[in-house]
Amino acid sequence: MRGPTGHLAQQVAHGAPADIHFAANESFVDDLIRRGAIIPETRALYAQGRIVLATRKDRGPRLTDLRDLTAPGVRRIAIANPRHAPYGKAAEEALRAVGVWGAIEAKLVFGDNIRQTLQFLETGGVEAAIIALSLANVPGIEYVLIDAALHKPLNQAVGVVKRSLHPERGLAFIQYVNGPEGRPIMKKYGFLLPGEF
Numbered sequence: 001m002r003g004p005t006g007h008l009a010q011q012v013a014h015g016a017p018a019d020i021h022f023a024a025n026e027s028f029v030d031d032l033i034r035r036g037a038i039i040p041e042t043r044a045l046y047a048q049g050r051i052v053l054a055t056r057k058d059r060g061p062r063l064t065d066l067r068d069l070t071a072p073g074v075r076r077i078a079i080a081n082p083r084h085a086p087y088g089k090a091a092e093e094a095l096r097a098v099g100v101w102g103a104i105e106a107k108l109v110f111g112d113n114i115r116q117t118l119q120f121l122e123t124g125g126v127e128a129a130i131i132a133l134s135l136a137n138v139p140g141i142e143y144v145l146i147d148a149a150l151h152k153p154l155n156q157a158v159g160v161v162k163r164s165l166h167p168e169r170g171l172a173f174i175q176y177v178n179g180p181e182g183r184p185i186m187k188k189y190g191f192l193l194p195g196e197f
Helices: 005-013 026-034 066-070 086-097 101-107 114-122 167-177 182-188
Strands: 020-023 044-049 051-056 077-080 108-111 128-132 141-145 154-160
Touching (some): 020 026, 020 167, 026 154, 044 167, 051 066, 051 114, 066 086, 066 101, 077 086, 086 101, 086 114, 086 128, 086 154, 101 108, 108 114, 114 128, 167 182
16 A cells, blocks of 8 residues: 555555554554554554755756745745645645745645655656655755754654554564664665664
8 A cells, every 4th residue: 555644544544454554653653553453562663754855956946945945936846735644744844934834835736645746846847845855865856954843753653453464474574674674774765763863
């Protein structure tokens, strides 16, 4: 299953077949525990995400500050839909924190999830995007980190789904991600790891 965290959490809550649920915001796993869909003792933080302001290398001036989004040459800006995508919510919080939300709201194009938001930028549908650092290191894209103090932390959590036919395998995979083999992979993609935040 792929999609924004909020949609996937609803699918898990309504019986979608899954063994584990990785969420880009820990609140979704906590809600699934309250709803009886996740085995509580399997809940674990696995990362903290970061957001970046991204532009295409072959289009216009490089943007280095969220306030640059108010420039007339920036006609469209992509963020993930903040109603169900944690990275989109963080983008909205950061834009509000620097005081530009009202000035750029009409320019916003909402991706269903963070990957679609990147696609809007890659295909030239927008001049700028706020995306996950973990997706930003692709050809043709340049980016700057957004100050993490401008939004709530993107603490990401995982848990084994109660309906799993193989909960022990799900738990083993969570331990792999948080273990000596998995942690370097997560670090490579720009995530902060448990114990670092």
